[in-house]
Amino acid sequence: MSRFSSFAVAVVVLACMVNAPAQAQVYGIGHAAGARDLAAWNIDVAADGAGLPKGSGSVSRGQAIYAQQCAACHGAKGEGKPADQLVGGKGTLSSPNPVKTIGSFWPYATTLFDFINRAMPYNAPQSLSADEVYALTAYLLYLNDVVPQGTVLDARSLPKVRMPNRDGFVNDNRPDTSNVACSKNCRHAARNIP
Amino acid sequence: MSSKTNSASEAGRRRFLRGGAGLGGALLGAALAPGARAEPLEVAPWSKTPGEPVLWHPYGQPSPYEKNVVRRSRGAAPLPGANSSMTPLQNLHGIITPTGLVFERHHAGIPQIDPDQHRLAVHGLVERPTIFTMDDLVRLPSVSRIHFLECSGNTGREWKGPGTASLQFSHGLLSCCEWTGVPLAVVLEEVGIKPDGAWILAEGADAAGMSRSIPLSKALDDALLVYAQNGERLRPEHGYPLRLFLPGFEGNMSVKWLRRLKVGREPFMTREETSKYTDSMPDGTARQFTFLMETKSVISFPAPDHRLREKGFYEISGLAWTGRGRIKRVDVSTDGGRSWSVAQLQEPVLDRALTRFRFSWRWDGAPTVLQSRALDETGYVQPSAAQLVDARGFESNYHFNAIQSWKVASDGVITNVQV
Numbered sequence: 001m002s003r004f005s006s007f008a009v010a011v012v013v014l015a016c017m018v019n020a021p022a023q024a025q026v027y028g029i030g031h032a033a034g035a036r037d038l039a040a041w042n043i044d045v046a047a048d049g050a051g052l053p054k055g056s057g058s059v060s061r062g063q064a065i066y067a068q069q070c071a072a073c074h075g076a077k078g079e080g081k082p083a084d085q086l087v088g089g090k091g092t093l094s095s096p097n098p099v100k101t102i103g104s105f106w107p108y109a110t111t112l113f114d115f116i117n118r119a120m121p122y123n124a125p126q127s128l129s130a131d132e133v134y135a136l137t138a139y140l141l142y143l144n145d146v147v148p149q150g151t152v153l154d155a156r157s158l159p160k161v162r163m164p165n166r167d168g169f170v171n172d173n174r175p176d177t178s179n180v181a182c183s184k185n186c187r188h189a190a191r192n193i194p
Numbered sequence: 195m196s197s198k199t200n201s202a203s204e205a206g207r208r209r210f211l212r213g214g215a216g217l218g219g220a221l222l223g224a225a226l227a228p229g230a231r232a233e234p235l236e237v238a239p240w241s242k243t244p245g246e247p248v249l250w251h252p253y254g255q256p257s258p259y260e261k262n263v264v265r266r267s268r269g270a271a272p273l274p275g276a277n278s279s280m281t282p283l284q285n286l287h288g289i290i291t292p293t294g295l296v297f298e299r300h301h302a303g304i305p306q307i308d309p310d311q312h313r314l315a316v317h318g319l320v321e322r323p324t325i326f327t328m329d330d331l332v333r334l335p336s337v338s339r340i341h342f343l344e345c346s347g348n349t350g351r352e353w354k355g356p357g358t359a360s361l362q363f364s365h366g367l368l369s370c371c372e373w374t375g376v377p378l379a380v381v382l383e384e385v386g387i388k389p390d391g392a393w394i395l396a397e398g399a400d401a402a403g404m405s406r407s408i409p410l411s412k413a414l415d416d417a418l419l420v421y422a423q424n425g426e427r428l429r430p431e432h433g434y435p436l437r438l439f440l441p442g443f444e445g446n447m448s449v450k451w452l453r454r455l456k457v458g459r460e461p462f463m464t465r466e467e468t469s470k471y472t473d474s475m476p477d478g479t480a481r482q483f484t485f486l487m488e489t490k491s492v493i494s495f496p497a498p499d500h501r502l503r504e505k506g507f508y509e510i511s512g513l514a515w516t517g518r519g520r521i522k523r524v525d526v527s528t529d530g531g532r533s534w535s536v537a538q539l540q541e542p543v544l545d546r547a548l549t550r551f552r553f554s555w556r557w558d559g560a561p562t563v564l565q566s567r568a569l570d571e572t573g574y575v576q577p578s579a580a581q582l583v584d585a586r587g588f589e590s591n592y593h594f595n596a597i598q599s600w601k602v603a604s605d606g607v608i609t610n611v612q613v
Contacts, residue, residue, distance in 0.1 A: 025384050029333055030316075030324035037325065038317050041454050044395055044405065047463040073272070082272030094478030098589055100469065105480075108463050115465040118403035122273055122302065125401045169472065169482040174593075176585040177577035181525060181569055183534045 043126075045114040049159030052113065055130035056154035059147070062139025065132050069121045078102075078143050083122070087143045093168065103144025107169055109161035112137045134158070228504035260285075265295055266362055275303025275401070278345065280366025283492075283513065284499035289540070289548040290340070291369035293424045298431050299345050299367065301466075302402035305451055309435035312399070314381075314419070318457035321386030328435050331376055331419060334384075338374040339418065339441065340547045342515045344487050346444035346471060346592040352579065353588050356610040361497035364598070364610060370515075370548035373439050375420035378413050381455075391457040395464070396438050399453035406447045407461035408440065412485075416441050419452065442517030442546040443485045444592070446471060476587035487517035489576050490595035491524055491551070491568035502606035505559035510537075514549045514568040523569040524551040530563035530599070530613050537566070557602070563613055564600045579612050 035042075045051040067076075074080060078087030078101075089099030098104075102112060117133045119125045128136070134153045141147045147161060180186075226232065256263065263285040271277035278299040281291055309328045317323035345367035351357030358364040387410065394413050398404035408417065418439040421427060428434040433450030440447050446466060461467065461483070472480040491514035496502055510528075514521045520543050525534035540550040551566065568576045579596040601611040 025322070025386075027334060027380075027384060029330045030322075030326045030384060031330075033315065033317065033323045033325040038315055038323065041315055041397075042317070042456075043403070044397070044456060044462055044464075046458065047460065093474065093480075094476065096588070098474055098478070100474070102469075106469050108468065111463055111465055111468055118405070119302065119401065119465075122276075122401075125302070125403065168479055169468070170475075170479045172481050172484040172486070174484065174486065174488060175574055177581040179567075179575040179577045179581055181523075181534070181567065181575045183525070184532075186531065186534070 043114075043118055045110050045117070047108045047110055047159075049110055049155060052110070052155035052158060053130040054155065055134055056152050057131050057133070057135025057138055058152045059135075059138045059142040059149050061131075062135035062137070062142075065128075065136055066139050069128070070136070073122065078140065086140055090145075090164070093165070101144065102140055103146055103164060105165050105168070107163055107166050109137065109141060109146070109163055110159055112140060113158060263295070265297065266366075268363055273302075276301050278347075278367060280362045281369050282362050282499075283366055283368065283494045284361045284497050286494070289370050289513070289544075289550050290424065291371055293371065293426070293429055293432070296343075296369040296371060296423075296429075296432060297345065297367050299347075299445065300400070300402075300431070300450075301404050302400055304431050305400045306430060307399060307435060307451060312435050312453070314436060314452060315454045316381060316385045316457075317454075318395075319388040319391035319459070320382075320457050321388065322384075324385045326381070328421070331381075331436065332421060334376045334380055336374060336376055337418070338372055338422075340370065340372045340544050341439070341441045342368065342370040342487075342546060342548050343439075343445050343448065344368045344490075344515070346446065346484070346487070349490075349594040349596075349598075350591050352594055352596065352598075352610075352612070353583070353591070355612055358610060360499045360610075361492065361494060362499060365492045367445070368513075368515075368548075371423050372425065373418060373420045374422035374425075375418045375436075375439065378417035378419055378438070378455075379415075381419060382413060382457075387457055390459050393458050393461050395454070395456040395458060395462045396447070396449040396452060397454040397456070398433075398449045399451040404446070404449055404451075404466065405462065405464040406449060406466055407458075407464065408438070408447060409485075410457070412440060412443070440485075442487055442519075444471065444487055447485065471592065473586065473590035473592050475590065481590070484593055487515075488593065488595045489516035489518060489521070489568050489570040489574050490514070491521075491566040491576055492598045493526070493564055493566050493600055496564070496602070496608050497600055498608045498610055500608060502557060502602065502608070504606075505557045508555050508557055510553040510555045510564065512537075512551050512566050514539075514551055514566070515547065516568065516570040516574070517546060518570045518572050518574060520545055520571045521549040521568055522571045524549070525567045525569070526551070526553040526555075527565040527567070528555055528562060531565055531597075534567060559604060561604050562602050563611065564602060565597050565613075567597050 073083035074086050089101040089104035092099045138151050138153045265279040267279045281297045314326040348367035392410050394408045420437050420439045436452045437450045438448050438452050472482045474480045493512040495511045514524045524537040526537045527534045537551040537553040543549050582596050599611050599613050601609045
């Protein structure tokens with residue numbers, strides 16, 4: 001009985017430790033890490049631009065890098081094949097054949113920097129400098145008529161670029177069907193009740 | 195480790211393969227015609243000589259007669275590392291997917307990671323930014339859970355009518371395993387989440403740096419940091435040495451080769467949760483953060499991968515699952531949806547795991563259509579394809595969970611249809 005009580009107290013104490021705000025470590029396992037320890041992996045760029053590195057790049061520089069690094073998979077002007085189409089599709093999203101590209105679909109320009117920086121080019125990801133990624137971002141936005149030809153992008157200007165489909169996303173509203181589990185004579189009952 | 199092969203059984207194997215292993219490969223000797231009288235038994239060569247020694251294969255292999263039970267891909271992708279392969283559901287029994295048959299979806303190939311060099315960094319809005327080694331993570335309290343894993347693109351070829359010729363290609367981005375690891379809540383409590391933390395970026399160590407935003411509520415509820423699958427460490431193609439696992443959520447969020455968790459205030463709006471894995475609607479908008487895998491079922495025998503050789507008794511068998519919790523009931527129709535009867539569920543029926551159902555059927559040899567319809571514990575009923583199209587149009591690609599119809603022709607050939 002007393003053994004059970006002390007066990008119960010221990011459980012309560014542990015539960016309090018777990019639930020308390022800014023609690024101490026429970027197990028003391030793992031290695032404290034500072035900003036410099038994390039820097040090489042801390043590459044994500046948020047929609048508000050947090051995480052964008054120093055550097056800058058122009059549309060014209062981006063055009064040259066694109067021809068070298070990207071065109072083989074994405075086409076000379078971003079028309080795609082074999083990899084994703086990057087340019088075009090304006091006004092198609094509500095058509096029977098939506099063409100989803102950076103210009104027609106992507107809601108944030110910052111995502112373009114984040115993705116190129118982490119994953120492109122496919123055969124050599126994380127090989128481009130920040131300047132090169134800014135330049136490619138500028139060129140792809142220019143090809144999609146999102147920025148003018150003279151554009152130079154950096155950590156301050158990129159988050160201010162407003163994408164055409166910025167407001168095109170909605171929340172998950174499922175369940176959005178209401179089937180009824182009928183058991184007899186139900187062949188044509190299987191449509192949504194309006 | 196060359197496998198010494200007994201010459202007599204090897205000869206027998208060749209004879210068998212020449213004769214053609216039937217579907218399932220379970221019949222001995224020459225296949226008997228349906229209904230034919232049995233032939234006199236013979237003593238087989240493998241009964242007349244000792245078989246293979248122990249450690250024939252230090253890591254066990256299926257019988258050579260099961261060599262057709264493998265993952266398959268729909269075709270070559272322009273970038274071979276950015277492709278998927280499907281589980282042969284038509285050949286499986288019970289609810290556990292053998293690890294070597296668990297489906298694959300990679301975005302930039304399978305990294306070969308040295309576990310001693312692997313790290314998990316947990317930082318952002320936390321009290322104690324921390325780097326964990328694999329040894330650290332394995333020391334922490336662990337749990338094992340049986341859950342399904344389904345790609346949100348599974349069955350995505352069916353939106354515009356029957357789009358695949360086999361169960362493996364229509365529903366094979368689906369598997370179910372026992373997953374062992376540390377509850378993510380344990381690690382998050384170890385580092386201390388700051389009050390304004392609400393989302394977590396999960397990032398892989400693969401060449402895609404695969405990244406998704408996970409709601410903190412899910413992370414604290416039931417997310418796992420998984421290092422073992424079906425009793426052994428993860429395979430490279432499933433995230434070795436560490437992956438995230440989010441029960442009931444679309445597969446790509448269970449980020450493989452997990453190297454980093456960063457806590458933030460808002461979703462990180464990665465490429466995979468904006469331009470990909472969002473569901474386009476007819477009005478041009480796209481649904482975002484469609485995490486949940488809805489209730490679904492499919493008949494796995496008989497399926498287009500099989501053929502019925504004669505009329506008579508068959509046990510219809512299939513799988514049902516739901517990201518909402520447990521399957522409550524599965525109904526089967528053997529007349530194209532005019533009438534439905536309750537199928538038997540194999541116990542145990544587990545939370546967000548595959549559930550095996552069975553239904554006894556006597557085929558009269560006439561053409562018909564077989565269907566299954568799952569109900570979950572929340573009362574949700576698996577929809578028809580028409581209902582899904584009514585709600586979402588034809589272009590949402592992901593999350594197709596409609597009732598599947600298999601047409602049985604009078605010659606026993608089975609095809610994918612929508613009725």
